[in-house]
Amino acid sequence: MLSRLLRTPVLLLAVCGWHLAQAQTAVVIGGNLRFDNDEVWQRIVDEAGGAGKARVAVLATASAAPEQSANAIVQVLQKHGASAEHIPVAPRLEGADLQKNLNDPALIAKIRGANAVFFSGGAQGLIVDTFQPGGKNTAMLDAIWDVYRRGGVVAGTSAGAAIMSRTMFRDALDVMGVMRGQMRDGHEIDRGLGFVTDRLFVDQHFLKRGRIGRMLPLMMAQGYRLGLGIEENSAAVIRGPSVDIIGARGALLVDLRSARTDPSLTMFNVQDARLSYLDNGDHYDLRSGQVTPEKRKTPLPEARIIRASHAVTSPVSTFQTDILGDNRIVQAMAELMTAPSGEVRAMAARVRPGATEPRDRTAFVFRLYRGEGTQGWFNSQGDADDITLLDVRLDVRPVPVPLAAPPRLAANNLTPVQQAPDGPGGSPSDTAATPR
Incomplete structure (x- = not known):
């Protein structure tokens, strides 16, 4: 049984009093969802009643090209057996009267008559500003909530995923900026629409864009103890306490139940955060804190995992120069499983040319290490x-970057000693004008 079912340390439900509906379903998609990803599209349709019964209202409110985006989504949903319709409520919809359509009783009735609502990608701020201006629900948002509360589906990709939590990143493409403390209400962060339980924070484009660096500071600042970072072309299907990971890759589960900080450090830092990577086919139970790996996976022998009770005396065997690069956090976790030293260290050290302020020249050391309960499965x-x-x-802690060069860690300490250029994927791609 232990090879198939593991109790993780996330036991928040009994402690925090989770309130979870038993029927409503959120399909949180990490962005860049391909139209040939049949598993995710079909799951949306199936959760909404299946072929011939699913009625999906499509909202491209976040999109820069709403009509084009909505039409493509409608077509792929119809291909999988749904009856889908574009609800034309989007600030950038050419020739449309936004306020008139937003308050149109006929369009509101169409949403209320659906059993699923799909939010496209784009700019998540447009969704919140349109449906909840000034923090007050519009009649159309109330209709969406009616669909959800009666057991319907709310699905969203990219921007449509960002709005699922009670708090969201609004415009925080600079991950290092967030780590260095730039997290202003109404700018980098904002309120979300809160379709998932208010004790879970979700983020998207997660592994591709190294967003572990921005999730950790937000979770700590906002009091979250559980976060789920979903990768591109992948989804988390959250139905009551049940979470299924589907699609091309997976999601990173972040548990801060035991986390603490060092108050003597003036910059972001954390100790004893817990990370779990869940891949396609894995199942997580919010109520029990149990993970069930996909049935074809085999556990790594426990003899190969060094436990916390054993002293780690060998030098650090693995070091990465850019933990915020594409999928680097999962690569580091995988390397850790059999690292003789029992730990892996990495850096987040992107410094813009000409930066002179101490805050702007701060890097962060990531130390990943094994402990009681650390385990891995693989598909043999x-x-x-x-x-x-x-x-x-x-553990994450800040270190200063010398003016002359970005840092590189010595094997057994946290002192920056010499230059280490960004590795592959190390360019600050989060500044690109791409869907959030």
């Missing part, structure tokens, strides 16, 4: 990247 008959990694420990 399939893709080598098809893995499940549970309960990896993480």
